[in-house]
Amino acid sequence: MAATLSLLALAILATLAGASSRDCPPCGGTEIPYPLSTSSNCGDPDYKLYCNNNSLEFLSVGGTPHPVLSINPEAYRLIIHVPAIDMNVCSSSDLFEGGLKIDESSPFNISNRNTVMLFDCNETILFSPLNCSSNSLCRKFEETEEGSACRDTLCCTYLKDSRMTSHRIRIRVGGCTAYTSVVDIDPNDPPSLWNFGIELQWLPRRT
Ligand SMILES: *[C@@H]1O[C@H](CO)[C@@H](O)[C@H](O)[C@H]1NC(C)=O
Ligand SMILES: *[C@@H]1O[C@H](CO)[C@@H](O)[C@H](O)[C@H]1NC(C)=O
Numbered sequence: 001m002a003a004t005l006s007l008l009a010l011a012i013l014a015t016l017a018g019a020s021s022r023d024c025p026p027c028g029g030t031e032i033p034y035p036l037s038t039s040s041n042c043g044d045p046d047y048k049l050y051c052n053n054n055s056l057e058f059l060s061v062g063g064t065p066h067p068v069l070s071i072n073p074e075a076y077r078l079i080i081h082v083p084a085i086d087m088n089v090c091s092s093s094d095l096f097e098g099g100l101k102i103d104e105s106s107p108f109n110i111s112n113r114n115t116v117m118l119f120d121c122n123e124t125i126l127f128s129p130l131n132c133s134s135n136s137l138c139r140k141f142e143e144t145e146e147g148s149a150c151r152d153t154l155c156c157t158y159l160k161d162s163r164m165t166s167h168r169i170r171i172r173v174g175g176c177t178a179y180t181s182v183v184d185i186d187p188n189d190p191p192s193l194w195n196f197g198i199e200l201q202w203l204p205r206r207t
């Protein structure tokens with residue numbers, strides 16, 4: 001009887017210990033829902049994020065940290081910051097690594113709710129199916145202060161949908177050199193109401 005009780009107590013203790021190390025502690029003020037992980041001993045380390053000086057970050061393959069702006073655990077989605085465009089040259093801060101690249105084997109990919117705008121593009125892009133017309137939404141961004149270095153460059157807009165790679169937003173010298181992204185855009189809204197960010201989704205964990 002005593003042996004059974006202590007076994008039961010052990011089982012309960014083990015469960016409690018398991019629960020407390022399952023979720024990662026908050027980073028700064030941000031809760032980290034399971035399976036997202038900021039350390040090898042909590043969450044599922046495949047779902048890697050970084051807690052750097054109380055700021056939660058997602059790292060691209062090239063190592064650029066993208067601060068996490070919001071997390072929606074029910075929808076398995078999170079929104080990361082778009083790298084800034086230089087105020088003087090039409091160039092994104094991650095141009096050196098070719099834009100955003102996510103490891104193909106990671107559980108994260110780029111969701112299909114992102115409207116991506118490319119700037120300072122090579123004319124060869126006009127042969128692509130992207131919308132590079134004079135009333136393309138990217139023109140509205142070129143009028144804003146943040147986009148001013150890209151004003152009057154050739155720009156194009158596309159919805160990041162399932163027909164294209166979901167692990168990459170590509171820019172390069174000689175192609176397009178800057179980009180931005182807006183989540184769930186309403187084409188009638190002015191840029192001041194756009195939700196700038198890159199929305200990622202993660203594969204639910206198989207249990
Ligand atoms: C950490 O964040 C604080 C507050 O934002 C800042 O003052 C400090 O310089 C940062 N430290 C490092 C090492 O980045
Ligand atoms: C390009 O986008 C603009 C703004 O959304 C739209 O009015 C126009 O019809 C689009 N053009 C093409 C060729 O899709």
Ligand SMILES: *[C@@H]1O[C@H](CO)[C@@H](O)[C@H](O)[C@H]1NC(C)=O
Pocket residue numbers: 122123124173174175
């Ligand atoms: C545009 O692309 C073509 C073909 O890749 C290349 O030969 C040309 O140098 C590029 N133009 C610029 C201005 O980079």
Ligand SMILES: *[C@@H]1O[C@H](CO)[C@@H](O)[C@H](O)[C@H]1NC(C)=O
Pocket residue numbers: 076109110162164165166201202203204
């Ligand atoms: C991205 O991941 C989601 C699951 O998180 C999956 O449903 C979707 O098909 C993936 N998209 C592509 C294009 O691979």
